[in-house]
Amino acid sequence: MTQPEDQCVLAVDVGGTTIKGAVVGEDGRRRHTLTVPSRADDDPVKAVRSLCVQLRDDALDLGATPAAIGVVTPGLVDETNGVVRYAANLRFRNVPLRALVGDDLGLPVAVGHDARAAGVAEAVAGAARGLDNFLLLPLGTGIAAAVVVHGEPVPGATGSAGEVGHMPVHPGGEPCSCGQRGCLEVYASAGGLARRYARLGGTPGSDSRAIADAVATDPVAAVVWNDATQALGTALATLTLTLDPARIVLGGGLADAGELFFDPVRDALRAALAWRTPPPVLRSAFGAQAAQIGAAVLARRLAGLSVPDGWGAPEPEEG
Ligand SMILES: [Zn+2]
Structure with a gap:
């Protein structure tokens, strides 16, 4: 041919x-x-x-x-x-x-x-290149994960595997668009972060980048940033215990903040995994x-x- x-x-x-x-x-x-x-x-x-x-x-x-x-x-x-x-x-x-x-x-x-x-892209040429078992979480408007096992993203029985944005991280917590309370994406998605920041008295209309820039000087920004990284660390601990990924790759608006974001997430993950070594947490190579x-x-x-x-x-x- x-x-x-x-x-x-x-x-x-x-x-x-x-x-x-x-x-x-x-x-x-x-x-x-x-x-x-x-x-x-x-x-x-x-x-x-x-x-x-x-x-x-x-x-x-x-x-x-x-x-x-x-x-x-x-x-x-x-x-x-x-x-x-x-x-x-x-x-x-x-x-x-x-x-x-x-x-x-x-x-x-x-x-x-x-x-x-x-997740497929990150495995072929990105931050998970060559890995068969890893997680990719783009932290955008919402949060969904690619759960890659044996080299393939797992779709699940109904095509809804990886909807970790609705994992409860604060039972009875703040309401989510899905109808539940205390979901991960209420706290740790770029959209959720911006909504919480505005609701708690931050400058309305600020995006995750503006909030990241204000963390050092604005107490409201510091609170929502800390809540986001803690919530994510908690969720990643649950995912690590369930799946034992070789690596966790994070993308989206929050990941663009670099060490300001990754350091507290890694600390929260390590603190929640007392008996085992946490997998490396890296930034997406492809971003958006x-x-x-x-x-x-x-x-x-x-x-x-x-x-x-x-x-x-x-x-x-x-x-
Ligand atoms: Zn939800």
């Missing part, structure tokens, strides 16, 4: 705020990117479908031939059937994404879960791009293209 020299895959990361598409070349480099707001259209499914079509057309304009497309979303994702069962932030319920996008594009479609796909590169890897695998070790490794940060 001969393959055209300029073969690419399309990779789409559907988030609650933006839909991020990329044309990813044979060498793992993004040759073109396209981002639209998730709510650009009244119908978010339509917004995803139009972005996919546009991305395919853009790839052809570049002279590249798409071999497959990978689309990843948050929520309950049935990867086997290519259906997003439920994604609250996207208002998706039983969306047959593989069939819809496949009909539109005439390409093989890999549908995946965003955090699990991010992990899910998209993971989608590209899923697309390549579906198309029968090789994914060599290190494929899609992060490009040096711009600016």
